[in-house]
Amino acid sequence: MKRTLIIALSLCMLCSFALADSLVTNGGVSLDTSSLPHCTEDASAPVVYFISDISAQSLVKAYQALGVELPGKVGVKMSTGESTRSNYLRPELIADLIHLLDGTIVECNTAYGGSRASAAMHRQQAKENGLTDVAALDILDEEGSMELPVENGVRIQVDYVGSHFANYDSFLVLTHFKGHAMAGFGGAIKNISIGFGSSMGKVWIHSGGTRTSGSIWGEQDPFLEAMADAAKAVDTHMGDNILYISVMNRLSVDCDCDGNPAEPDMHDIGILASTDPLAIDQAAIDLVYAMPDSESLRRRIERQNGLYTLEVGEQNGLGSRSYHLSILGD
Numbered sequence: 001m002k003r004t005l006i007i008a009l010s011l012c013m014l015c016s017f018a019l020a021d022s023l024v025t026n027g028g029v030s031l032d033t034s035s036l037p038h039c040t041e042d043a044s045a046p047v048v049y050f051i052s053d054i055s056a057q058s059l060v061k062a063y064q065a066l067g068v069e070l071p072g073k074v075g076v077k078m079s080t081g082e083s084t085r086s087n088y089l090r091p092e093l094i095a096d097l098i099h100l101l102d103g104t105i106v107e108c109n110t111a112y113g114g115s116r117a118s119a120a121m122h123r124q125q126a127k128e129n130g131l132t133d134v135a136a137l138d139i140l141d142e143e144g145s146m147e148l149p150v151e152n153g154v155r156i157q158v159d160y161v162g163s164h165f166a167n168y169d170s171f172l173v174l175t176h177f178k179g180h181a182m183a184g185f186g187g188a189i190k191n192i193s194i195g196f197g198s199s200m201g202k203v204w205i206h207s208g209g210t211r212t213s214g215s216i217w218g219e220q221d222p223f224l225e226a227m228a229d230a231a232k233a234v235d236t237h238m239g240d241n242i243l244y245i246s247v248m249n250r251l252s253v254d255c256d257c258d259g260n261p262a263e264p265d266m267h268d269i270g271i272l273a274s275t276d277p278l279a280i281d282q283a284a285i286d287l288v289y290a291m292p293d294s295e296s297l298r299r300r301i302e303r304q305n306g307l308y309t310l311e312v313g314e315q316n317g318l319g320s321r322s323y324h325l326s327i328l329g330d
Helices: 004-015 056-065 091-101 119-128 163-167 188-192 199-206 220-238 277-290 295-303 308-315
Strands: 022-024 030-032 047-051 074-077 104-107 137-139 145-149 158-162 170-176 178-180 184-186 242-248 270-274 324-327
Touching: 030 277, 047 056, 047 277, 056 091, 056 242, 056 270, 074 091, 091 170, 104 119, 119 137, 137 163, 145 163, 145 220, 158 163, 158 199, 158 220, 170 188, 178 295, 184 188, 184 277, 184 295, 188 220, 188 242, 188 277, 188 308, 199 220, 220 242, 220 308, 242 277, 270 277, 277 295, 277 308
Parallel strands: 047 324, 074 104, 074 170, 104 137, 170 242
Antiparallel strands: 022 030, 047 270, 145 158, 178 184, 242 270
């Protein structure tokens, strides 16, 4: 069964880290874990690790808590940021973890123009953002697309990712959790669907599987369904060789693809890590909704019907919306 070994290792590690009835976020806000509606004490649920400290050392600790060593050639999937003003994860935060993995930063070109619409422009922007000082950068769709099948897809039956995807043995999905103008929120699911999608694949997802070129605009719910399906394709294809870490800092209502994002108006929360992309996104959403200063981000999520993506992910078998929260010491 998928991730049996990973889950077993993670559950064993619960002996080392205390579970608690409350947690304190990076911004100093105390939250009752019973207020997180999908958090469960059921040990069979996937584990989501939480650490409030947001630092290079904590990123390494979050990865190590998962108890899994990613094999072979490791791609680190993250947003490279649309400009130096974007809220992408900064080089000084991510460098230690990427070096530990001997990882390559991987990303695909955009389908909406902007500063990352071609491989040459994308590399230049990544350089300006300091990311090429951390690791090599591979633009996965520089040489086109490859197909991944979608098992039990709600909206689409095939996904189009960058062709260099096939060159990697494993992936760490390193996500900056935030709002998004089209998806409502950008988490792990968006990072492995739209993020791994080639330029053609991005149009495919945004159009709900009706076209592979032209405008990215389409009907909202079909887009969300296709996004959850595309995430399922990537996660299923990689099996046990894909892990998820989400950093919940600078929680703007705007995505890292926005070159001039709105300034965050809520406190930072912390770092999450899991083997389950749906569980980690649901935990992030639960934490956002529990925060007393998250009204702007909640409005953005609900304006775009963003929570529907989680419902579709549960329907197509992407993962579990229930999760077992394990709090790591700073």
